[in-house]
Amino acid sequence: DAGVIQSPRHEVTEMGQEVTLRCKPISGHDYLFWYRQTMMRGLELLIYFNNNVPIDDSGMPEDRFSAKMPNASFSTLKIQPSEPRDSAVYFCASRTRRDRGPRKDEQYFGPGTRLTVT
Amino acid sequence: AQRVTQPEKLLSVFKGAPVELKCNYSYSGSPELFWYVQYSRQRLQLLLRHISRESIKGFTADLNKGETSFHLKKPFAQEEDSAMYYCALATGANNLFFGTGTRLTVIP
Numbered sequence: 001d002a003g004v005i006q007s008p009r010h011e012v013t014e015m016g017q018e019v020t021l022r023c024k025p026i027s028g029h030d031y032l033f034w035y036r037q038t039m040m041r042g043l044e045l046l047i048y049f050n051n052n053v054p055i056d057d058s059g060m061p062e063d064r065f066s067a068k069m070p071n072a073s074f075s076t077l078k079i080q081p082s083e084p085r086d087s088a089v090y091f092c093a094s095r096t097r098r099d100r101g102p103r104k105d106e107q108y109f110g111p112g113t114r115l116t117v118t
Numbered sequence: 119a120q121r122v123t124q125p126e127k128l129l130s131v132f133k134g135a136p137v138e139l140k141c142n143y144s145y146s147g148s149p150e151l152f153w154y155v156q157y158s159r160q161r162l163q164l165l166l167r168h169i170s171r172e173s174i175k176g177f178t179a180d181l182n183k184g185e186t187s188f189h190l191k192k193p194f195a196q197e198e199d200s201a202m203y204y205c206a207l208a209t210g211a212n213n214l215f216f217g218t219g220t221r222l223t224v225i226p
Contacts, residue, residue: 042218043204109162
C-alpha cells in the first residue's frame with residue numbers, strides 16, 4: 001500500500017485564485033482528516049469525515065474553505081478565493097475504526113501539500 | 119475545552135545527552151495521549167502512545183495525571199533523533215488535538 005496519497009505536493013498560486021487539494025486515503029480506512037500546519041499554530045484539524053460524511057468542520061477557518069468526500073477513496077479541500085495567509089502545509093490523514101486492530105488509534109498521514117499564495 | 123501545550127518550539131541537545139520534550143494537556147475526561155514524529159522529508163508518524171507503555175527508539179513517555187503532563191524522554195540522544203515532535207490528545211471523539219510541536223536538534 002502506498003499509504004495516504006496527496007496531490008499536488010507543491011502549489012503556488014496568486015491571491016484570489018481557487019486552489020484544490022486532493023487526498024486518497026488508505027483503502028479500508030473509515031476516517032479521513034484534513035490538517036493545516038503552520039509555524040505559529042502547529043498542526044490544526046480542519047475537518048474530518050467518517051464513512052464519507054463530514055463529522056466536524058469546526059476547524060475550517062472561513063467560508064472560503066470547503067471539503068468534500070464523494071467516495072471512500074477520494075477527498076478534496078478547496079480554498080476559494082485563496083489569500084496569502086492560507087500559505088501552509090496541508091496534511092491529509094486516515095485511520096480505521098478505533099475498535100479495530102492493535103494500532104487502531106494511529107492516524108496515517110500523507111506527505112502533505114505545501115501551498116504558497118502570493 | 120481540550121488543549122495541548124508544548125512550551126518549547128526549539129530544543130537543542132548534544133549527542134549522548136538526555137533529552138526531555140515537554141507536553142502538558144488540559145482535558146476534563148480520561149485522556150489518551152500520543153507522540154507523533156516527523157523526520158526530515160518523511161511523513162508524520164506515530165512514535166508512541168501512553169496506553170501501550172512502550173519504549174520506541176529509546177523514547178518513553180509517562181502520563182502524569184496529577185501534573186497533566188506527558189513528557190517525552192530519552193536518556194541518550196542520537197543524531198537521528200533530530201526531528202519535529204508533536205504531542206497529541208485523543209478525546210472521546212474520534213479526532214486528535216495536536217500541540218504546536220517541538221523541533222529537536224541533536225548536535226554531534
